Amino acid sequence: MRKCLVEDINSVLAQINKAAKVYLPVDGTDGKARFEEWAEGKEWSNALNTERSAKDFFFPQTENLMEFKTEGKNIEIIDIRSDKDDFVIFGVRGCDVRSFDILDRVFLVEPIDSFYKARREHGIIISVACGRPSETCFCGAFGIDASNPAGDVTVWRTKEAVYWQSNTDKGEELLKKVEGLTDCDEAAVEEEKAKIKKIMDKLPLANLSTEDFGAGKTMELFDSDKWKDLSESCLGCGTCTFVCPTCQCYDIKEFNAGKGVVRFRCWDSCMYSDFTQMSAGQPRLSQLERFRQRFMHKLVYYPERNDGIYGCVGCGRCLAKCPISMNIVKVMKSLGGKDNE
Amino acid sequence: MQKITLESLVEKAVSLLENGTVTSVLGWKKGEFDYDITPAVFESADELKKDFVWNDFCGANFSKYLVSKTCKSEGKILVFLKPCDTYSFNQLLTEHRFDREKVYAVGIPCEGMADINKVKEVVGDGISKIESNGDDLVVTTIYEDAPVKVTCKDVLAERCVNCKSKRHVAYDELLGEEGEVIASERFDEVERLEKMTPEERFAFWQNELSKCIRCNACRDVCPACTCEKCVFDNPNSGVENKAASNSFEEKMFHIIRAFHVAGRCTDCGECSRVCPQNIPLHLLNRKFIKDINEFYGEYQAGAEVGLRAPLVDYTLEDLEPGEVFDRRDNNA
Ligand code: SF4
Ligand code: SF4
Ligand code: SF4
Ligand code: SF4
Numbered sequence: 001m002r003k004c005l006v007e008d009i010n011s012v013l014a015q016i017n018k019a020a021k022v023y024l025p026v027d028g029t030d031g032k033a034r035f036e037e038w039a040e041g042k043e044w045s046n047a048l049n050t051e052r053s054a055k056d057f058f059f060p061q062t063e064n065l066m067e068f069k070t071e072g073k074n075i076e077i078i079d080i081r082s083d084k085d086d087f088v089i090f091g092v093r094g095c096d097v098r099s100f101d102i103l104d105r106v107f108l109v110e111p112i113d114s115f116y117k118a119r120r121e122h123g124i125i126i127s128v129a130c131g132r133p134s135e136t137c138f139c140g141a142f143g144i145d146a147s148n149p150a151g152d153v154t155v156w157r158t159k160e161a162v163y164w165q166s167n168t169d170k171g172e173e174l175l176k177k178v179e180g181l182t183d184c185d186e187a188a189v190e191e192e193k194a195k196i197k198k199i200m201d202k203l204p205l206a207n208l209s210t211e212d213f214g215a216g217k218t219m220e221l222f223d224s225d226k227w228k229d230l231s232e233s234c235l236g237c238g239t240c241t242f243v244c245p246t247c248q249c250y251d252i253k254e255f256n257a258g259k260g261v262v263r264f265r266c267w268d269s270c271m272y273s274d275f276t277q278m279s280a281g282q283p284r285l286s287q288l289e290r291f292r293q294r295f296m297h298k299l300v301y302y303p304e305r306n307d308g309i310y311g312c313v314g315c316g317r318c319l320a321k322c323p324i325s326m327n328i329v330k331v332m333k334s335l336g337g338k339d340n341e
Numbered sequence: 342m343q344k345i346t347l348e349s350l351v352e353k354a355v356s357l358l359e360n361g362t363v364t365s366v367l368g369w370k371k372g373e374f375d376y377d378i379t380p381a382v383f384e385s386a387d388e389l390k391k392d393f394v395w396n397d398f399c400g401a402n403f404s405k406y407l408v409s410k411t412c413k414s415e416g417k418i419l420v421f422l423k424p425c426d427t428y429s430f431n432q433l434l435t436e437h438r439f440d441r442e443k444v445y446a447v448g449i450p451c452e453g454m455a456d457i458n459k460v461k462e463v464v465g466d467g468i469s470k471i472e473s474n475g476d477d478l479v480v481t482t483i484y485e486d487a488p489v490k491v492t493c494k495d496v497l498a499e500r501c502v503n504c505k506s507k508r509h510v511a512y513d514e515l516l517g518e519e520g521e522v523i524a525s526e527r528f529d530e531v532e533r534l535e536k537m538t539p540e541e542r543f544a545f546w547q548n549e550l551s552k553c554i555r556c557n558a559c560r561d562v563c564p565a566c567t568c569e570k571c572v573f574d575n576p577n578s579g580v581e582n583k584a585a586s587n588s589f590e591e592k593m594f595h596i597i598r599a600f601h602v603a604g605r606c607t608d609c610g611e612c613s614r615v616c617p618q619n620i621p622l623h624l625l626n627r628k629f630i631k632d633i634n635e636f637y638g639e640y641q642a643g644a645e646v647g648l649r650a651p652l653v654d655y656t657l658e659d660l661e662p663g664e665v666f667d668r669r670d671n672n673a
Contacts, residue, residue: 028552043669061554062584132466134466154505202470237556237557237561237615241556242554242555269583274575274576325378327376333373
């Protein structure tokens, strides 16, 4: 365990930034936190979490994949990837760290997504424990410990000091390069962890149960008559999917860039009427079906294919951001039987 | 803070259901916390008594839901309308977007709705309860032993701070007292933008619109956006984009939308309320409203059913396009 004083955090970040470019949550003009590149004078936000999730680093909203040039009858395929340098994402919360594991199980299985993989390999994650969770947090329901988040390095912030613990070789290598961190014992961090655990127990969603979801529940839940009420006023806007750290659907398209064709991908949303256009059109004709898809995917289909791991990390963004305040918690409480009454 | 009580709304809804005037009720449904309220359809007295809610967080404007609801249902639907909602209601009727015969509209007075983001700026996260007490909201959090008092006025949603009318312009029946059209200061912020240099203004919008994630919530909630298929959702349109690939496309979506709702936007404020990136979209639309007022005379979309918007109406007094061009010198 290492530590530095709260007032020295900027000089520590400056040193990390010499080893690899650092991104951290910074308050914007609207007072909300977003990840920004570190620079002298940028302050680490006090906000609990960023407006957009950290998945942007590995799975950006838009990304050019390749270019095509035609000359006569020949088509040249150009790989436009530039070599990536290592980078550090500092200040990731436990929920978002878990979201990377969920994305890995999609992008890193055969056929491996080499774009995602390259960024994943270059990314170093410094997580931070949550001193002041929100009422919308329910990471605990998915077995995430907000007092001790995963990542290459874990950080705890108390009033006076910031504590650093490396969890992987990558993390240890990085911390070794930083001067100004002093060795210390675990006492202060243990105290902080206990404090956070107490808060987690007091959260309004502390007892949310996943008991009635997971592998094997498809037939039971798919035809529930509850979906009608739940999806009744859904706007189909897709806000929930775009703020979600684990939503992973994308569309691939080409555009004419004047001298050639560029193939790119961008996030897509199962909530959209033009999602997954097949030759016969979008297979889910009603908003009820689209709405059901999003939540069944997170709570049933994903765990079905991924050793029981749920496709939600309880970050609460869809709770805070849905224009009609409909979200996964309301779905779980409505469909979740006795345990969630 | 609301003067009309939850009980009186439930009572009204139950009696209209029971005497057969309506077969369903469009209302606000209780959430997990006291502020996360969902628009819902209620079909029985039991449902209403259990889940209907009316408090300082009932901002959602139901008018647009009438388009799909009156299309599907056989019977009449009861809708509760705050003063600002009635303008959207009229505008939709003007555009023949729903069947008036299938709606029973009850106007309800509104003292302004709170913005949970502003509440959180004062009390922080961890809210476990919010109660209304006179002019205050009493907020309990898991972090403080004693509840924190917040004055409602200090946490009003932007559109309510600049409320343009407490008068209902449409209803079958009115509960409580009727209010007046208000001389609001809603154009002040637009004037501030007009006074900027073009470079400053460009930077302002660049900063705001670059936050856009193209979730389309602003469009999907907007009562003026009721196209069955938006041009931006149509793969054959050539302009469909699910994400902006550059800063030009970012702006294009918003500018096209602003033009498309110009003269039809009632300034209900839903776009800015729902934007997950807190972009002040209402300022774009208000600029159009202000210009229309200045060019063609005061005009309020939705003030009456059947009004012809200045942009689709020609009069001899209309200003010459050249005059608009001349205004460029003073930045406007
Ligand atoms: S969901 Fe859990 S890990 Fe995420 S911000 Fe809240 S407390 Fe922290
Ligand atoms: S479904 Fe909602 S709570 Fe779960 S990870 Fe996605 S945004 Fe967060
Ligand atoms: S659940 Fe909410 S955020 Fe998601 S598409 Fe429906 S209205 Fe939009
Ligand atoms: S609601 Fe906000 S983020 Fe979503 S498309 Fe509109 S402006 Fe962009």
